[in-house]
Amino acid sequence: MSSKKQAPSCHNPDAGPSAPIGTPRIALVGSPNSGKSTLFNLLTGANATMGNWPGTTVDVGRGLWQVEGTEVELLDLPGAYSLDARSPDEELTRDLVAADGAAPPAVCVVVTDAAHLIRSLYLVAQLREQSLRVVIALTMLDVVRRRGGAVDVSALERSTGCPVVVTDPRGRSGDAELASRVAQSLSSPPPAPRLAPKGDDLALADNRFAWIETAIEASGAHLEQRQHLSDRIDRVLTAPYVGMAIFLAMMWVVFQITTTVAAPLQGALDWLFSGPVSTGAERLLTFIGLGDTWVQSLLVNGLIAGVGMLLTFVPLMAIMFALLAMLEDSGYLARAAVVTDRLMRRIGLPGQAFLPLVVGFGCNVPAIAATRILPHAKQRLLVTLLVPFTSCSARLTVYLLLAATFFPAHAGTVVFLMYLLSLLLVVGTGLLMRRTLWRTMPSDPLVMALPPYQRPTWWVTAAVTWQRLKGFLRTASGIIVATVVVVWVMQAIPMSSGTFGNVDPADSLYGTLARAVAPLFGPAGFGAWELVSGLFVGFVAKEALISSWAQTYAVADPGALHTPGSLGAQLIESFGQASGGHSGAAVAAFMVFLLAYTPCVATLAAQKREVGLRWTIAGVLMQFMIAWALAVVVFQAGRLLW
Numbered sequence: 001m002s003s004k005k006q007a008p009s010c011h012n013p014d015a016g017p018s019a020p021i022g023t024p025r026i027a028l029v030g031s032p033n034s035g036k037s038t039l040f041n042l043l044t045g046a047n048a049t050m051g052n053w054p055g056t057t058v059d060v061g062r063g064l065w066q067v068e069g070t071e072v073e074l075l076d077l078p079g080a081y082s083l084d085a086r087s088p089d090e091e092l093t094r095d096l097v098a099a100d101g102a103a104p105p106a107v108c109v110v111v112t113d114a115a116h117l118i119r120s121l122y123l124v125a126q127l128r129e130q131s132l133r134v135v136i137a138l139t140m141l142d143v144v145r146r147r148g149g150a151v152d153v154s155a156l157e158r159s160t161g162c163p164v165v166v167t168d169p170r171g172r173s174g175d176a177e178l179a180s181r182v183a184q185s186l187s188s189p190p191p192a193p194r195l196a197p198k199g200d201d202l203a204l205a206d207n208r209f210a211w212i213e214t215a216i217e218a219s220g221a222h223l224e225q226r227q228h229l230s231d232r233i234d235r236v237l238t239a240p241y242v243g244m245a246i247f248l249a250m251m252w253v254v255f256q257i258t259t260t261v262a263a264p265l266q267g268a269l270d271w272l273f274s275g276p277v278s279t280g281a282e283r284l285l286t287f288i289g290l291g292d293t294w295v296q297s298l299l300v301n302g303l304i305a306g307v308g309m310l311l312t313f314v315p316l317m318a319i320m321f322a323l324l325a326m327l328e329d330s331g332y333l334a335r336a337a338v339v340t341d342r343l344m345r346r347i348g349l350p351g352q353a354f355l356p357l358v359v360g361f362g363c364n365v366p367a368i369a370a371t372r373i374l375p376h377a378k379q380r381l382l383v384t385l386l387v388p389f390t391s392c393s394a395r396l397t398v399y400l401l402l403a404a405t406f407f408p409a410h411a412g413t414v415v416f417l418m419y420l421l422s423l424l425l426v427v428g429t430g431l432l433m434r435r436t437l438w439r440t441m442p443s444d445p446l447v448m449a450l451p452p453y454q455r456p457t458w459w460v461t462a463a464v465t466w467q468r469l470k471g472f473l474r475t476a477s478g479i480i481v482a483t484v485v486v487v488w489v490m491q492a493i494p495m496s497s498g499t500f501g502n503v504d505p506a507d508s509l510y511g512t513l514a515r516a517v518a519p520l521f522g523p524a525g526f527g528a529w530e531l532v533s534g535l536f537v538g539f540v541a542k543e544a545l546i547s548s549w550a551q552t553y554a555v556a557d558p559g560a561l562h563t564p565g566s567l568g569a570q571l572i573e574s575f576g577q578a579s580g581g582h583s584g585a586a587v588a589a590f591m592v593f594l595l596a597y598t599p600c601v602a603t604l605a606a607q608k609r610e611v612g613l614r615w616t617i618a619g620v621l622m623q624f625m626i627a628w629a630l631a632v633v634v635f636q637a638g639r640l641l642w
Helices: 036-044 088-096 114-128 141-146 153-160 175-186 201-219 229-237 242-287 294-311 314-330 332-346 351-360 364-373 377-389 393-406 408-434 458-477 479-492 509-524 529-538 544-554 567-578 583-596 601-611 613-638
Strands: 025-030 049-052 059-067 070-076 107-113 134-139 164-166
Touching (some): 070 175, 088 364, 107 114, 114 134, 114 141, 114 153, 153 201, 164 175, 229 242, 242 314, 242 393, 242 408, 294 479, 314 332, 351 364, 364 377, 377 601, 393 544, 393 567, 393 583, 479 544, 529 544, 529 583, 567 583
Parallel strands (some): 107 134
Antiparallel strands (some): 049 059
């Protein structure tokens, strides 16, 4: 098994080549939480890409899969319980598996949850009504056995008329047999469609359920009707108030572990880039005759200082991604969605909206794409405007830098509070907009199947962590490098005195533009141009804010361009001077502004694609005004305490 695809970046969601023309397409379909994504990663080597399918704006996973010596393109379609579409993503799944479509898949692999056969086989029944090759990948059989149940796989195969393969994606088993059965299906002609009544929807549904009951009865599938341990656990974890308290406590523990474990690793990387790497680069440039030139300034004070500072956060991101992946693999995050959904529906927000908002805490771009699961256009518009208020992982690097610098004893708690504030912003803004602009918008409850509790597996955790970390690293090596070069050029252009490459940053084009805007943030306590300038760069990518600060403070003394200073010490001085000695309040205000202000350009592009330019501009203006007002309030109130 192999794949030539690469994992997506939040700023480059369509990376990687497409499969050659003529490559057989295998569609992977199934209900949410059936194990479809895990199986997809197993079959493609966990290196699949996400990209916009030609002719639509709905995301489809694509990867290459070796099937008995034949390379096929595996399509991971959006989760669907049936082909009766209620949202754009379900419409895509329906359209791509339609036998009368322009290019129907060669084989449909239906990931079927053995613990919920009635629900899972409904999709199989619909597909069997078409001239499509169907292979059933039966998952969760271990769950059935733990609960005292059983499934006769051979009988299920005979009753459905489809090859049935037992797979365990988390245990990395069953993939070879699945490949063999898919290869057999590819070499066989499409089967005759299952006869079903036409026209009458009720009669058709009754026919499907009768077919399902016959298949289940033939397979002997049954579960003991007793309360299991997972049910007893859910009574606590999904309780309205206790469940919310447990969720918040769990997130606090995640950030505490992240900040505590990552701190020494970050210190080691910081020493590496600011010491041996910078010194080695200076000596090399001096040896080849480029010492004390603009080349040294660009390389040492630009690329090494900027990108190096950002890369020191790799351990932090890796640890956080790993912890969240473990919670996701265990089945807990699905319970957290249920708990939070109750709160959101009580204040009038759509229940299903919590799912894309959860995605937004990783990256806003796929979160906006995830709004397509919502059935109503007004719901999709509202949630698209709210997604930028979710604190994406790119902001985490800035939070940690400021928290570790100004609140070292409570860094984890400070970061946790920022994510809690993000949730409150989403809820508060959504409630305000719902009661003003969208009073008549329907509110649908969250409907989702809870996966069973499982022990996290190391390979799933590692694969998910590496995929997300690669997106972060790709950003650092792409957009961040370009941003660093642009910032350096702007800092190298003199506006009043100095020469190109040897100018005080305050007198450069970069500093001049920042000084013009800085007074706007005086009431918020961080009206220093050095601090404000980072917000410009953060508009491109929030991660780049740190690299721009590193560049700015590294060249603070034109007479010592080769000696980068301590970023933390420089920030302490700048915030102290800008706030009149109330640095704690100013830092808190800055973090709040960073949380709420204009998202990165990739997010804006995604918003424009989903809701149009007019609503995107309106969202930008709304966010900036909210961010500025909150920052001013936080500083003015905080200065009474700090």
